[in-house]
Amino acid sequence: MIVPTKKDHQSIAADLLNRAFDPExxxxxxxxxxxxxxxxxxxxxxxxxxxxxxRQLAAKRAKEQRRTKSLKPKPLSATQRKKQGLYKIPKEGQxxxxxxxxxxxxxxxxxxxxxxxxxxxxxxxAAKLASADFHGAGVEVVRSGCVSRVGIxxxxxxxxxxxxxxxxxxxxxxVVPKEGTIFRIEVPxxxxxxxxxxxxxxxxxxxxxxxxxxxxxxxxxxxxFRSADRATRKFRAHFSKTL
Amino acid sequence: xxxxxxxxxxxxxxCFVTHxxxxxxxxxxxxxxxxxxxTFAGQDFVYSxxxxxxxxxxxxxxxxxxxxxxxxxYKRVVMSLHDILSGDFFSNYIKxxxxxxxxxxxxxxxxxxxxxxxxxxxxxxxESYERAGLVGKPHxxxxxxxxxxxxxxxxDLNSSSMIKGKKGYDRLIYASKNAFSEPMxxxxxxxxxxxxDPDPLAAFSPTTCTSNPSITRDIGALVPxxxxxxxxxEHTARDELEDFSSEVYExxxxxxxxxxxxxxxxxxxxxxxxxxxPEGSKPARVCKISWxxxxxxxxxxxxxxxxxxALPSKTWFSFSTTIFTKGLAGDNTECTFLRPPNSSGExxxxxxxxxx
Numbered sequence: 124m125i126v127p128t129k130k131d132h133q134s135i136a137a138d139l140l141n142r143a144f145d146p147e148x149x150x151x152x153x154x155x156x157x158x159x160x161x162x163x164x165x166x167x168x169x170x171x172x173x174x175x176x177x178r179q180l181a182a183k184r185a186k187e188q189r190r191t192k193s194l195k196p197k198p199l200s201a202t203q204r205k206k207q208g209l210y211k212i213p214k215e216g217q218x219x220x221x222x223x224x225x226x227x228x229x230x231x232x233x234x235x236x237x238x239x240x241x242x243x244x245x246x247x248x249a250a251k252l253a254s255a256d257f258h259g260a261g262v263e264v265v266r267s268g269c270v271s272r273v274g275i276x277x278x279x280x281x282x283x284x285x286x287x288x289x290x291x292x293x294x295x296x297x298v299v300p301k302e303g304t305i306f307r308i309e310v311p312x313x314x315x316x317x318x319x320x321x322x323x324x325x326x327x328x329x330x331x332x333x334x335x336x337x338x339x340x341x342x343x344x345x346x347x348f349r350s351a352d353r354a355t356r357k358f359r360a361h362f363s364k365t366l
Numbered sequence: 367x368x369x370x371x372x373x374x375x376x377x378x379x380x381c382f383v384t385h386x387x388x389x390x391x392x393x394x395x396x397x398x399x400x401x402x403x404x405t406f407a408g409q410d411f412v413y414s415x416x417x418x419x420x421x422x423x424x425x426x427x428x429x430x431x432x433x434x435x436x437x438x439x440y441k442r443v444v445m446s447l448h449d450i451l452s453g454d455f456f457s458n459y460i461k462x463x464x465x466x467x468x469x470x471x472x473x474x475x476x477x478x479x480x481x482x483x484x485x486x487x488x489x490x491x492x493e494s495y496e497r498a499g500l501v502g503k504p505h506x507x508x509x510x511x512x513x514x515x516x517x518x519x520x521x522d523l524n525s526s527s528m529i530k531g532k533k534g535y536d537r538l539i540y541a542s543k544n545a546f547s548e549p550m551x552x553x554x555x556x557x558x559x560x561x562x563d564p565d566p567l568a569a570f571s572p573t574t575c576t577s578n579p580s581i582t583r584d585i586g587a588l589v590p591x592x593x594x595x596x597x598x599x600e601h602t603a604r605d606e607l608e609d610f611s612s613e614v615y616e617x618x619x620x621x622x623x624x625x626x627x628x629x630x631x632x633x634x635x636x637x638x639x640x641x642x643x644p645e646g647s648k649p650a651r652v653c654k655i656s657w658x659x660x661x662x663x664x665x666x667x668x669x670x671x672x673x674x675x676a677l678p679s680k681t682w683f684s685f686s687t688t689i690f691t692k693g694l695a696g697d698n699t700e701c702t703f704l705r706p707p708n709s710s711g712e713x714x715x716x717x718x719x720x721x722x
Contacts, residue, residue, distance in 0.1 A: 267496060270499045
C-alpha cells in the first residue's frame with residue numbers, strides 16, 4: 124500500500140487547478156481564492172448588491188410579519204355578533220312586569236338629574252335630558268313617517284345607535300327605528316301644594332300631594348347616537364326637512 | 367330658511383255634454399241606472415239646486431215641490447271626531463242609518479273630514495297624518511319624491527271590522543283622541559227620513575237649518591229655441607251640437623244668475639256687454655226656484671222624479687245642482703239637466719268637472 128507523503132500531497136483544489144491553468148496561475152488562484160478566502164461571519168450584513176436579492180429579502184420579511192399578525196384575535200363581524208345572540212332577550216325575559224322596577228329606577232334617576240327643572244322645564248332641562256341615559260324609560264311613539272309605528276308604548280329595553288327596543292304591555296319586544304320618529308316620554312312628578320286653613324283654635328298648614336307629569340318629546344332623527352356617545356356630545360339645533 | 371314651495375298647477379274645469387234619451391220614469395221604482403241618474407247620484411255633497419220652468423207650469427209644480435215634506439233640512443253641529451265614532455251616534459246613525467256629514471275647512475289648507483255612504487274620508491296635512499297613524503294615500507300635486515305634504519285616508523265604517531275591540535277601529539279611536547281631539551263644526555244631513563228615538567245628535571245641541579226654496583216668478587225673458595238640432599249632415603252635426611249646447615248653457619246660466627241680460631226689455635250699451643240672446647228667441651215668462659244648503663244626492667234624485675211626473679210632458683225645464691268645492695281654487699263642479707220642449711225622454715246634460 125502506498126501512503127502519500129506530505130511532500131507529495133497536494134490538496135484536491137490544487138490538483139484540479141493544475142489541470143485547468145498553468146502552474147503559476149494555479150498557485151496564484153489557490154492562495155487568493157482558496158486559502159486566503161475571507162469567511163463572512165454575517166453573510167448578509169453588507170446589504171445585497173442587486174435588486175433581485177433585495178426583493179427576495181423584503182418578501183421574506185413580510186411573510187414573517189403576516190404570520191405573527193394572524194395569530195392575534197380579530198373583532199367579530201356583525202353577522203357573527205348576531206349569531207352569538209348576546210343582546211337577544213330570551214322568550215321568558217320578554218315580560219313587561221320584569222322591567223317595571225327598572226322603569227321606576229329610571230324615573231328616580233331622571234328626577235335626580237333634573238332636580239328643580241322638572242317643574243320648570245326649558246333649555247336647561249333639555250340639555251340634561253339629551254345627555255341622559257334612556258334604558259328603562261317609558262316611551263310612546265307619537266309621530267312617525269312610518270304610520271304603523273304610531274301608538275307603540277312601553278319600556279325601553281335597549282337604546283341602540285339607530286333604534287330603540289321597547290317591551291310593550293302585551294309582552295312583546297318591538298324594535299322601533301329612531302329615524303323620522305318622535306317619542307313622547309312622561310315623568311310623573313309629585314307636586315306639593317301648601318294650603319292654609321284657618322280654624323278657630325290654630326292655623327294649620329296642610330300639604331296636599333298632587334301627581335302631575337312632565338311630558339317631553341324626543342326627536343329620533345337628532346338622537347341617532349349610542350347612549351355612551353351621547354354623554355359627551357354637544358347637541359346643536361338642526362333644521363329638519365321632514366317636519 | 368329656504369322653504370321648498372309646493373309646485374302649484376291649475377287645470378281649468380272641463381264641461382262634458384251629453385245628448386240622450388231617458389227611459390220611462392216610474393215613481394214607485396226610482397231609476398238608478400243610466401246617464402242622468404248616475405251623474406246625480408255621483409255627486410257627493412250638493413250645495414245648491416236651481417230649477418228653471420216656464421211660468422205656465424209653475425202651479426203644477428208648486429204643490430209637489432214646495433210642500434213641507436219636500437223641503438230639505440240640515441243641521442249644523444259642533445262635535446269632535448271621537449263623538450262621531452263612539453257611542454249612540456255611531457251605532458244609530460252610522461251603522462244603522464245613512465247620513466252625510468262634512469266638516470268645516472278647505473281641502474288643501476285645513477283638515478277636512480267627510481262622511482258619505484259609510485265611508486269616512488279625511489284630508490290631512492303631513493303633521494296630522496303622521497300623528498294619526500292611519501294608512502293613507504298622497505293627495506294633491508304628484509311628484510316631489512319624499513316631500514308629499516298632504517294625505518288622505520279613507521275608511522269604511524260600515525265594514526264588519528269596525529267594532530270596538532278590533533284593531534282597525536281601535537287605531538281609529540286612538541287617532542281621534544290624540545291627533546284630532548279638538549271639536550269641529552260639521553254639517554249634518556240625514557238621508558233617510560227616520561230619526562232614531564232618543565236622538566243621539568240632540569246631546570250636541572245642533573242648530574237646524576231648512577233650505578227653503580227661493581222663488582223668482584214671472585221673469586219676462588227672451589227664451590231661445592231649446593230644441594237640439596237634428597237631421598243635419600254628419601260632418602257638421604258635431605259642430606252644430608256644440609254651438610247649440612254652448613249657447614243654451616250660457617243662457618241657462620244667466621237665468622240662474624238672474625242677470626238682466628236675458629230680459630226682453632234689456633237695452634245695454636254694447637260697449638259694456640257683448641252678450642246677445644241666441645237667434646230665434648221669443649219673449650216668454652219663466653220662473654226660477656233655487657234651494658241652498660247641505661242637500662243630499664237622493665233628494666235631488668227625488669226632486670227630478672217629482673218634476674218629471676208632475677210636469678206635462680210637452681214643457682221644458684232645467685234642473686241643475688252644484689256641489690261643495692273641493693279644491694283650493696274654488697272651482698265649480700256641477701251638473702245641469704235640460705229637457706227640451708215637445709220631446710219625450712230626450713235630454714241634454716252638461717257636467718262641469720273641476721280638477722280635484
